[in-house]
Amino acid sequence: MMDVKRVISTIERKYIKNNLKKEERLDGRGLWDYREFKITPNFVAAAEGSADVSLGETRIITGLKYDIGTPFPDLPDEGVCTIMAELIPLASPLFERGPPDEQSIELARVVDRGIRHADCVQTKKLCIEAEKAVYILFVDMYVINYEGNLIDCGGVSALTTLISAQLPEGKWNGEDVEWTGGYFTGKDIVNELPLVITYGKIDDIIFLDPDLPEELVCDGRISISSTEEKITSIQKSGVATFSFDEIKMLCSKSLEIGKKLRKDLNLWQYKANIE
Amino acid sequence: MVLLIKDEYPEKLFQENGKRLDGRDKKELRPIKMEVDVLKNADGSAYIEWGNNKIFAAVFGPREVHPHHLSKPDKGILRVFYRMATYSVFDRKRPAPGRREKEISMIIADCLEPVLFLELYPGTAFEIFIQVIDADGGTRCASTTVASLALADAGIPMKSLVTALAVGKIDGELVVDLSGIEDKAGEADLPIAITWFNDEISLLQFDGEMDLSELDTVLKDAKEAAKKIYEIQVNTLKNKYISIQNNIEKEKGGED
Numbered sequence: 001m002m003d004v005k006r007v008i009s010t011i012e013r014k015y016i017k018n019n020l021k022k023e024e025r026l027d028g029r030g031l032w033d034y035r036e037f038k039i040t041p042n043f044v045a046a047a048e049g050s051a052d053v054s055l056g057e058t059r060i061i062t063g064l065k066y067d068i069g070t071p072f073p074d075l076p077d078e079g080v081c082t083i084m085a086e087l088i089p090l091a092s093p094l095f096e097r098g099p100p101d102e103q104s105i106e107l108a109r110v111v112d113r114g115i116r117h118a119d120c121v122q123t124k125k126l127c128i129e130a131e132k133a134v135y136i137l138f139v140d141m142y143v144i145n146y147e148g149n150l151i152d153c154g155g156v157s158a159l160t161t162l163i164s165a166q167l168p169e170g171k172w173n174g175e176d177v178e179w180t181g182g183y184f185t186g187k188d189i190v191n192e193l194p195l196v197i198t199y200g201k202i203d204d205i206i207f208l209d210p211d212l213p214e215e216l217v218c219d220g221r222i223s224i225s226s227t228e229e230k231i232t233s234i235q236k237s238g239v240a241t242f243s244f245d246e247i248k249m250l251c252s253k254s255l256e257i258g259k260k261l262r263k264d265l266n267l268w269q270y271k272a273n274i275e
Numbered sequence: 276m277v278l279l280i281k282d283e284y285p286e287k288l289f290q291e292n293g294k295r296l297d298g299r300d301k302k303e304l305r306p307i308k309m310e311v312d313v314l315k316n317a318d319g320s321a322y323i324e325w326g327n328n329k330i331f332a333a334v335f336g337p338r339e340v341h342p343h344h345l346s347k348p349d350k351g352i353l354r355v356f357y358r359m360a361t362y363s364v365f366d367r368k369r370p371a372p373g374r375r376e377k378e379i380s381m382i383i384a385d386c387l388e389p390v391l392f393l394e395l396y397p398g399t400a401f402e403i404f405i406q407v408i409d410a411d412g413g414t415r416c417a418s419t420t421v422a423s424l425a426l427a428d429a430g431i432p433m434k435s436l437v438t439a440l441a442v443g444k445i446d447g448e449l450v451v452d453l454s455g456i457e458d459k460a461g462e463a464d465l466p467i468a469i470t471w472f473n474d475e476i477s478l479l480q481f482d483g484e485m486d487l488s489e490l491d492t493v494l495k496d497a498k499e500a501a502k503k504i505y506e507i508q509v510n511t512l513k514n515k516y517i518s519i520q521n522n523i524e525k526e527k528g529g530e531d
Contacts, residue, residue: 043329043408043409044329044360044362044363044408044409045327045409045411046327046362046363046364046365046409046410046411047362047363047409050362057315061360061408063360063361063362063363063408064362065361065362065366065367066278067277067278067367068277068278068279069277084361084370086360086370088358088404088406089333089335089356089402089404090314090317090320090331090332090333090404090405090406091314091316091333092316093316093335097356099371138361138362138367140360140361140362140370142360142406142408144314144331144406145314145315145316146316147315147316168278168279168280169279170279177277177279178279179279179280
């Protein structure tokens with residue numbers, strides 16, 4: 001493993017780049033291969049839903065807490081889902097203490113947008129009484145180990161957390177919200193399964209799932225979220241530029257890779273079972 | 276925070292058969308599992324599952340001090356950052372570190388410093404990051420225990436390990452290792468840490484009411500229980516080196 005405590009040298013950059021040109025990667029993957037996903041649902045007893053997800057050595061533990069609050073005035077009959085990410089210094093010497101920086105806000109926002117625009121969270125079902133009471137979901141991601149591509153790991157982690165969640169079901173009694181004794185699970189909370197897929201770019205070479213050394217040397221990244229049929233959000237970051245053809249190619253590639261990944265991960269198996 | 280299911284405590288903390296709510300005897304510990312070398316980017320790391328508590332600790336150092344004015348010319352400094360995940364508790368915790376987290380960080384730093392040889396590392400800092408992922412009573416003690424294990428995993432010279440646990444009084448009975456409910460609904464809570472090189476107490480807090488003889492008994496119980504935890508700590512460290520040795524022998528075997 002590459003030591004993250006130092007700056008990647010020009011010679012290492014060249015080495016990684018030359019290998020990529022030959023369609024070879026340091027860890028033996030092909031250009032369009034993911035590292036292995038490992039998923040443990042319901043890792044946290046205190047949370048209503050949670051997931052411990054590893055993508056290679058990158059590891060994120062996500063948990064869900066809820067609150068009953070008043071809805072936004074422009075969406076009076078919809079629940080709210082907010083996503084937060086913390087890059088804690090425990091995960092890497094590259095992370096520092098303090099309020100969320102650009103990188104953690106980007107991670108939270110990209111994962112959030114991928115989920116928000118895909119009709120993933122059943123916001124209408126999370127409304128107890130229009131204009132009065134809705135569920136507010138807090139999905140909080142903590143990066144435990146950083147070895148590149150936090151976005152894809154975070155996306156699967158947030159999705160698994162939502163799927164595994166069990167929310168106490170509330171009803172409106174005319175004045176207040178009370179617990180019915182039942183729970184919302186699985187399909188009550190989640191509808192579509194959008195997956196976010198990230199590619200790195202060095203010069204004119206594009207590859208899937210950059211690991212840490214690749215992320216440190218690459219010119220830029222592009223993250224594409226998609227459901228089974230549609231692209232739902234895109235985020236380009238870094239100084240790389242992409243041609244129109246490349247974007248087109250990556251979008252169709254994302255649908256194809258997304259389909260396979262969705263099938264391989266089979267996230268619905270992590271749905272909470274309530275007797 | 277408005278939650279549909281309320282955080283209510285039971286009236287009695289013992290069952291009819293004299294056992295505690297989670298089925299334990301008065302002097303019984305919750306199940307404890309430890310692991311070292313769990314985080315590849317840290318100089319040393321450890322993970323503990325203590326009942327429902329799940330806590331990671333990572334050690335970095337000796338390294339440069341930020342901000343620089345904190346560095347001391349004659350010795351290194353130890354900084355501890357104890358943080359709880361927002362979802363680790365019943366009511367969602369606000370993401371920014373609060374007063375409680377800052378106080379506990381300081382308490383743990385003061386508790387661990389006596390076992391280190393900081394005078395050997397002038398001008399540097401050791402930083403311990405503790406992340407509580409799941410909390411169910413006694414996190415400061417579990418954090419201290421796991422942090423001392425992470426220091427040892429980092430290969431930092433130490434006089435000994437440190438073991439911490441909470442003892443206390445619930446429904447008038449003295450018990451060891453309070454769970455979350457027992458901590459909140461009980462009468463007294465006494466977290467304590469022992470530095471084994473001199474058998475002395477390095478962390479001590481107390482909230483509640485006890486008379487002198489009770490205090491004396493409970494401290495004795497604490498030391499006895501701490502010995503069991505200390506054994507788990509030592510075995511966890513030993514197992515790491517045994518598995519390294521096994522791996523080397525396996526590789527050697529492969530070459531022949």
